[in-house]
Amino acid sequence: MNELQAYLLISAALFCVGLVGVLTRRNAILVLVGIELMLNAANLNFIAFWSFSPNAASIDGIMFVIFSIGIAAAEAAVGLALIIAIYRHYKSVNVDEVNSLKG
Amino acid sequence: MDLTLFIIGVATVAAAIAAMSLRNLIHCVLALAVCFLGVAILFLRLGAEFVGFAQILVYIGAVAILIVFAILLTRSGGEEPKPFFNSQWWYGLAIAVAVFGCLSFAILGGKSIQPQSITGNSTTVKQIGTELMTTYVLPLEVMGILLTAAMLGAVVIAWQKGERK
Numbered sequence: 001m002n003e004l005q006a007y008l009l010i011s012a013a014l015f016c017v018g019l020v021g022v023l024t025r026r027n028a029i030l031v032l033v034g035i036e037l038m039l040n041a042a043n044l045n046f047i048a049f050w051s052f053s054p055n056a057a058s059i060d061g062i063m064f065v066i067f068s069i070g071i072a073a074a075e076a077a078v079g080l081a082l083i084i085a086i087y088r089h090y091k092s093v094n095v096d097e098v099n100s101l102k103g
Numbered sequence: 104m105d106l107t108l109f110i111i112g113v114a115t116v117a118a119a120i121a122a123m124s125l126r127n128l129i130h131c132v133l134a135l136a137v138c139f140l141g142v143a144i145l146f147l148r149l150g151a152e153f154v155g156f157a158q159i160l161v162y163i164g165a166v167a168i169l170i171v172f173a174i175l176l177t178r179s180g181g182e183e184p185k186p187f188f189n190s191q192w193w194y195g196l197a198i199a200v201a202v203f204g205c206l207s208f209a210i211l212g213g214k215s216i217q218p219q220s221i222t223g224n225s226t227t228v229k230q231i232g233t234e235l236m237t238t239y240v241l242p243l244e245v246m247g248i249l250l251t252a253a254m255l256g257a258v259v260i261a262w263q264k265g266e267r268k
Contacts (some may be wrong), residue, residue, distance in 0.1 A: 001211065003108070007145065008169055008210045010112040012120050021123035023195025024188045029128065029173055033135055036166060037119055039140050043154075051149040059226050065154050066122035066231075069161050070246050072252075074253035076166045081171040081257035085175040088263065096189050 007048035015041035026094045032079045036040065039072045128174045136167045149233070153228050227241030 001009075014037055021034030043065045050061020086091050118141060139162040146155035161247035189195075206221050 005210050006108055006112065007149070009207060010115060010145070012179055012203055012206040012210065013112075014138075015206070016199045017116065017123055018200060020196055023198060024192040025123065026189045027128065027172060030131060032123060033104040033131065033170065036135070036162075036227040037122070037138065040139065040162070042203075043158075044142055044145060047146055047149050047151045047154060050183070060228060062151060062226060063153055063234065063242075064230060065151070065268045066157065067242060067246055069154075069157060070250060073161055075166060076169060076249055076252040077257040078253050078260070080169055083173055084176055084220065084261045093177050096246070 008045065011041045011048065012045065013042040019032075025036045025098055027093050028093045028098075029080075029084050031095060032076065032083065035079075036072065036076065039068065039075075043068055068099060111141055111144055111148070115145065129171070132167055132170050133173065135170070136163050139163050139167065151226070152230055153226070 018034040018041065020035030020036065022031050023036065025031055046061050046064045046068070050059075053061070063094070083093055086098055090098055115138055117213045118138035122131050123137055125131045125134060139158065143155045143158040143162075146152075148156055
């Protein structure tokens, strides 16, 4: 196992831990935390591939991660505002109690 | 794969698992901040200094604090009520384990990658700034519009209309 594969394995583990959180936790805030973990895993993949790439002059990997961090920040702000609005309406942030649209 | 990378990786993944499995939400966010710090250290090890420090500033300084505010505003701090996983937690765990198995099989089985040395790539903040102002100027402007719209949207969504008791 070379070093790039070690970084990719760490990233895959982070992604799957985030996926477990998104799929299993009841609290909507922790679902958002899981999404943040998955975004971080993707960023780690970008940086790992950039750092080991043969094209040393290119900084595309850095640019991808910078824009990805910006989008993640916007997503967190809007998501938490939505959770606060849901809490105000339902008095609960558990995702299985917010089921008005369930058929 | 050397020992420091192993320790940092294990600590990062352990913090992530703690963030997803603890019962007290405040403890979850503290574990999440540790996990973000581990990812930032990995960025620094990989030679991406600017992204590492941006990770600390944005994630630990802003996102983690924002999540703490959301927890306190929704009054869900302290111990959660008893079933803190939903009823289909078994399926979620099975899916995630299957995804991890698939990913690690692909990573360990792939033989097309011949990685260069890690010190081959190094970039300066000046270089990043120049690129942002020349090649990537349109994405930068779009990002500015997106952040403005997201900030306004967050304020509008969380706005309490009228005064209710």
